[in-house]
Amino acid sequence: MFKSLGTPPPLPRWAEVLLLPLINIAVAFLACAVVIWALGENPREVLWTLFQGPFLYPGNLGYTLYYATNFIFTGLAVAVAFHAKLFNIGGEGQVTLGGLGVGLLVMSLGPTLPAILMVPMVILVSAAFGALWALIPGYLQAYRGSHIVITTIMFNFIASAIMVSLLSGPMMQPGQMSPQTPPFPSNAVLHKTHDVLHWLGFDQVANSPMNLSFFVALLALVGTWMLIWRTRLGYEIRGIGNNPDAAHYAGIRVPRIVLLTMAISGALAGMMALNEVAGAQQRVILNFSGQYGFVGIAVALIGRNHPVGILLASLLFGALYQGGTEIDFNYQSITREMVTLIQGLIILFSGALYYMFDPWLARILALILPRKANPEGGPS
Amino acid sequence: MTQPVGSAQQAGGAHSAPRLALELEKISKSFGPVRANRDIDLQVESGTIHGIIGENGAGKSTLMKILYGMQGADSGRMLVNGKDEDIRSSADAIAKGIGMVHQHFMLVPTFSVLENVMLGTEGGALLADGRTATRKLLAEFAEHYGMRVDPDALVGSLPVGIRQRVEIIKALKGGAKILILDEPTGVLTPQETEGLFDILRVLKADGVTILLITHKLDEIMAITDRVSVMRRGEMVGHRDTKDTNPQELAELMVGRKVLLQVDHTPANPQELRLTVDGLGARSKAGHQVLQDISFELRAGEILGVAGVSGNGQSELMETLAGMRAVGEGGFDLLGHRVDARNPKGPDAMRDLGLAHIPEDRHHHGLILSFQVQENVILGYHHGPLTGQGLLMDRDKIRQHSERLIEEFDVRNGRSNVLAKHLSGGNQQKVVIAREVDAVPKVLIVGQPTRGVDVGAIEFIHKQLIALRDRGCAILLISVELEEIMSLSDRIIVMNAGRLVGEVARGQADENELGLMMGGGRAKPKVPAAQGEASHV
Structure with missing residues (x-):
C-alpha cells in the first residue's frame, strides 16, 4: 500500500526521548493557539501569560512546584505499576486513604510526640495506607484473576465513600459545618517552604502552599529510579512486565511481585497526602485528592514511565495549573478550563498520537544525518 | 472452479523446449536499512520441483511473499508463464495460477474439510451448490492424485499430515499451476514427509511447477530437480540437484566450510x-x-x-x-x-x-x-x-x-x-x-x-x-x-x-x-x- 514510502528507518534514541516529545508539545500548543484565536483573543498574548504566570510573579513558582509535587507522587505510582504492565487507575483512592491514614494518626496521637518522631510517622502512615488500599486489588489480580483496572476503579469509589462518611462523622471538627478535621498540631505538619526560608533569613520570599514534601517527592523520584533500574526487585518487576512467561521460567514468583509492585505503587500515591494534607492544608478536607490520581496517569504517559520524564511532565503540568489561574484572572472570554483543554491536547499528542510524527521525523533525520555503515548488511 | 489441475493443463507444455513457469529479474526489497532481497534472479522451469534453500533470515520467506503478492518488491520484474505480471495481492497471485501452502496452516479447526476447502468459493447465498461442487472436487482430487481426505471430518481432529493435504487441495482448487510450499515438513514425521513427497511427484507428473522452500538439505536432495541457494538476501548459486551434494550446498548457504556430522564420542555414563x-x-x-x-x-x-x-x-x-x-x-x-x-x-x-x-x-x-x-x-x-x-x-x-x-x-x-x-x-x-x-x-x-x-x-x-x-x-x-x-x-x-x-x-x-x-x-x-x- 505504501509501496513508495517503504518502512522508515528507526529513530535515534536521543530524538525519541527529547525531540519527539518537544514536537508533540509544540503541536499541542499550536492547536491550542488556533482555539484561542477562534475565541477572538490574541493567541500570542494568552500563551505568553500562560508561560510567565507560573514563573515570574512572586510566589507563583512556589505554586507551580506545589502542584508539581502532587503530580510527581501520582505519576510515579502509575509508572511503577506500569513497569509490571499493571494499570493502576486507583491512584485517586490510594491518595484518599493515605490522607485518611494521616488524619487518623494525628487525631489519635495529638500533640504528644515531638516533630522529629511524628513527621516520619506521618510519612510512613501515608505510604502504608496507600499501599494497603492498592494491595487488595493487587491480591485479587494476582491470585483471583480479577482485572486490576476494574478493581482499582471500584476501590476509588469505596475510598471516596469512606472519606465522606468519616469526615462528616467521627473525624469532623466539632462545632463546624464543613466536612473537615480540626487543624493539625504543629508537630505533625510538613512546614511551608517560605516559612523555612524566612527562618533561614530569606525574608523576601513570597508565600505559597509549597512545603517540604516537595523534597520528599524528589527523594521518591531518585528512589524509584534506583528501585526500577538498580535493584533485583526492580529487575523482577520489569521482567514480569515485559515477559511474564520468561519471568516464570526464571523462577520469579509472578503473583508475589504483582503484590509488591502494587504495594509500592499505592504507597507512592498515598504519599501525595503529605503535600495536600500534612503540608498545604494541615488538616484533612473533603476531596483533597482533587483528581490528581487520574492526571497522574497522563503524567506517567508523557513522562514515558521514567522518573526524569515524570519530573519534567510534573513541572509542565504544575506550570499549566498555575498559568491557568493567571489566564482566568486576566481574560474575560477564556476561563481556567482552557488549561484543561491544553492538557487534553498535550495528552492527545504526547500519548495517544505519540508515534504520529515518528515516521516523518525518522525520514527527515535519516536524510540529514550521515548514514551509518550497516555492519551486517543482511537481514539476519 | 471445480476443475482439477490436470484438465487445465495446456497442450504442448510437456514436450516443447524448456518453458519457464516463473522468471524473476533483479528483485530487490528493503526493510529500512535491511536489504532482505538484493537483485534476485530466478528461473523456474515449468513442470519441475525447484528447491530454494538458505539459512534463517537469508530472505527466502520475503521472496515468497513477494511472489505471492503479500509484499511488494522495491524494484525488479516478475514473469509468470512468460508474461510480465504485477502481483499486488494474494488474490492476484491466485488469479495468475499461483497457490501457496504456508508454514503455519491457514485452516479453521472447527470446520470440516469440506467447509475449509469451500471457504472463499461458497458460490451463492445458500451453501448447497458450493457443497456439492466442493464434494465433487474432493472426489476428483482423491481419484486423480490419491489425495484422499474424508470431506466431513473436522480439521481439528485430523493428523498434521492430513491437514497439510487439505492445505494443498485448497491451494490447487482454483487451477493453480505453480505451487509454493514454505517449510512444509517442519511438523511432519518421516513417514508423513514421504507421503507428501509422493503427492508432489504426482503433481509434478501432472505438469504442476513446485517451489519448495526449506532449510533441510536431505529434502532438497530427495525431491528437487534444481535448487537455488540464498545467503544474506542474495542468490548465491543455482545447481541441478543431480550435479551437487549436501556438502556443497551447505557451504554455499553458510559461505564457508561446515561440519555436517557431529563429532560424537562414546559417552561415559556415571551416577x-x-x-x-x-x-x-x-x-x-x-x-x-x-x-x-x-x-x-x-x-x-x-x-x-x-x-x-x-x-x-x-x-x-x-x-x-x-x-x-x-x-x-x-x-x-x-x-x-x-x-x-x-x-x-x-x-x-x-x-x-x-x-x-x-x-x-x-x-x-x-x-x-x-x-x-x-x-x-x-x-x-x-x-x-x-x-x-x-x-x-x-x-x-x-x-x-x-x-x-x-x-x-x-x-x-x-x-x-x-x-x-x-x-x-x-x-x-x-x-x-x-x-x-x-x-x-x-x-x-x-x-x-x-x-x-x-x-x-x-x-x-x-x-x-x-x-x-x-x-x-x-x-x-x-x-x-x-x-x-x-x-x-x-x-x-x-x-x-x-x-x-x-x-x-x-x-x-x-x-x-x-x-x-x-x-x-x-x-x-x-x-x-x-x-x-x-x-x-
Whole structure:
C-alpha cells in the first residue's frame, strides 16, 4: 500500500526521548493557539501569560512546584505499576486513604510526640495506607484473576465513600459545618517552604502552599529510579512486565511481585497526602485528592514511565495549573478550563498520537544525518 | 472452479523446449536499512520441483511473499508463464495460477474439510451448490492424485499430515499451476514427509511447477530437480540437484566450510542424576498431557527424546523444570523428591543444579526487550552473578556478559544491545551461554537449534557434547530426528503424552523411530514400551 514510502528507518534514541516529545508539545500548543484565536483573543498574548504566570510573579513558582509535587507522587505510582504492565487507575483512592491514614494518626496521637518522631510517622502512615488500599486489588489480580483496572476503579469509589462518611462523622471538627478535621498540631505538619526560608533569613520570599514534601517527592523520584533500574526487585518487576512467561521460567514468583509492585505503587500515591494534607492544608478536607490520581496517569504517559520524564511532565503540568489561574484572572472570554483543554491536547499528542510524527521525523533525520555503515548488511 | 489441475493443463507444455513457469529479474526489497532481497534472479522451469534453500533470515520467506503478492518488491520484474505480471495481492497471485501452502496452516479447526476447502468459493447465498461442487472436487482430487481426505471430518481432529493435504487441495482448487510450499515438513514425521513427497511427484507428473522452500538439505536432495541457494538476501548459486551434494550446498548457504556430522564420542555414563517414575501431568483444561513417564538419566550422557511436535515433550520439559505442576507420580532429582505433595518451582530447581534451555526462546528463554546483559542473569539474578549488595553490581554483570559474548561467539553482541535486535542464532547462543555457564548438574534442552543457521548449529552441538563430557546429565528434546540421532547416547520416543519406546545409539534407525513417533508399536525387545503404544 505504501509501496513508495517503504518502512522508515528507526529513530535515534536521543530524538525519541527529547525531540519527539518537544514536537508533540509544540503541536499541542499550536492547536491550542488556533482555539484561542477562534475565541477572538490574541493567541500570542494568552500563551505568553500562560508561560510567565507560573514563573515570574512572586510566589507563583512556589505554586507551580506545589502542584508539581502532587503530580510527581501520582505519576510515579502509575509508572511503577506500569513497569509490571499493571494499570493502576486507583491512584485517586490510594491518595484518599493515605490522607485518611494521616488524619487518623494525628487525631489519635495529638500533640504528644515531638516533630522529629511524628513527621516520619506521618510519612510512613501515608505510604502504608496507600499501599494497603492498592494491595487488595493487587491480591485479587494476582491470585483471583480479577482485572486490576476494574478493581482499582471500584476501590476509588469505596475510598471516596469512606472519606465522606468519616469526615462528616467521627473525624469532623466539632462545632463546624464543613466536612473537615480540626487543624493539625504543629508537630505533625510538613512546614511551608517560605516559612523555612524566612527562618533561614530569606525574608523576601513570597508565600505559597509549597512545603517540604516537595523534597520528599524528589527523594521518591531518585528512589524509584534506583528501585526500577538498580535493584533485583526492580529487575523482577520489569521482567514480569515485559515477559511474564520468561519471568516464570526464571523462577520469579509472578503473583508475589504483582503484590509488591502494587504495594509500592499505592504507597507512592498515598504519599501525595503529605503535600495536600500534612503540608498545604494541615488538616484533612473533603476531596483533597482533587483528581490528581487520574492526571497522574497522563503524567506517567508523557513522562514515558521514567522518573526524569515524570519530573519534567510534573513541572509542565504544575506550570499549566498555575498559568491557568493567571489566564482566568486576566481574560474575560477564556476561563481556567482552557488549561484543561491544553492538557487534553498535550495528552492527545504526547500519548495517544505519540508515534504520529515518528515516521516523518525518522525520514527527515535519516536524510540529514550521515548514514551509518550497516555492519551486517543482511537481514539476519 | 471445480476443475482439477490436470484438465487445465495446456497442450504442448510437456514436450516443447524448456518453458519457464516463473522468471524473476533483479528483485530487490528493503526493510529500512535491511536489504532482505538484493537483485534476485530466478528461473523456474515449468513442470519441475525447484528447491530454494538458505539459512534463517537469508530472505527466502520475503521472496515468497513477494511472489505471492503479500509484499511488494522495491524494484525488479516478475514473469509468470512468460508474461510480465504485477502481483499486488494474494488474490492476484491466485488469479495468475499461483497457490501457496504456508508454514503455519491457514485452516479453521472447527470446520470440516469440506467447509475449509469451500471457504472463499461458497458460490451463492445458500451453501448447497458450493457443497456439492466442493464434494465433487474432493472426489476428483482423491481419484486423480490419491489425495484422499474424508470431506466431513473436522480439521481439528485430523493428523498434521492430513491437514497439510487439505492445505494443498485448497491451494490447487482454483487451477493453480505453480505451487509454493514454505517449510512444509517442519511438523511432519518421516513417514508423513514421504507421503507428501509422493503427492508432489504426482503433481509434478501432472505438469504442476513446485517451489519448495526449506532449510533441510536431505529434502532438497530427495525431491528437487534444481535448487537455488540464498545467503544474506542474495542468490548465491543455482545447481541441478543431480550435479551437487549436501556438502556443497551447505557451504554455499553458510559461505564457508561446515561440519555436517557431529563429532560424537562414546559417552561415559556415571551416577544417576534424575529418576522419573510414573510421571503424569494435566493441562489447564484438565486434559492428560503426560501419562506414566518413566526413565533414568545419568551424569555424562545425553538422553534424546524424539517425537512429533505436540506429543507431550514440551510438557515433560516444563514439568521437570518446575514450571508445570506434577500430577501423578514424580521424579527424583539429585536426591530430592519432586511430586504433587512436594512441589518445587523453577527457582528451587535451579538452586538444586538444574538448568533449562527452553524450546521457545522468545516466550521463555529471553526477555526480548531487555539488554543482553540483563538476559544473561535471568534466573540467576539472586545469585553471585549480581554481587552482594542491595543494588545489583552493574560492572560485575557487564563483565560477565562480555565474557559470555566472547566465549560463546555472539555476533554483533554488545552487553547493552536489546535481545530482540540479535538474530535468532545469536539469541539462542545467549540462552545457551547463560545455562551452560551455570555448570548445571542436569541440563534440560529443548529444540536447541530451532531457527538457527548451520554455522551456529555446529557450535551449539559442540557445546552440548563438551558439557556432557564434563559430567552433566543432559535431556535433549528435539523434533529434528537427525539432531536427536547424532547427539544422543540413548533415545526415548514420545507419542500422545506417553513413552512408546527406547532405543540405544547406533540401533536407532530413522524409519523405526518414525514409526514409533507416529504411535506405532515398538519392537517387543524394548521393555519400556510394552502395552504402552497408543494410536492416533
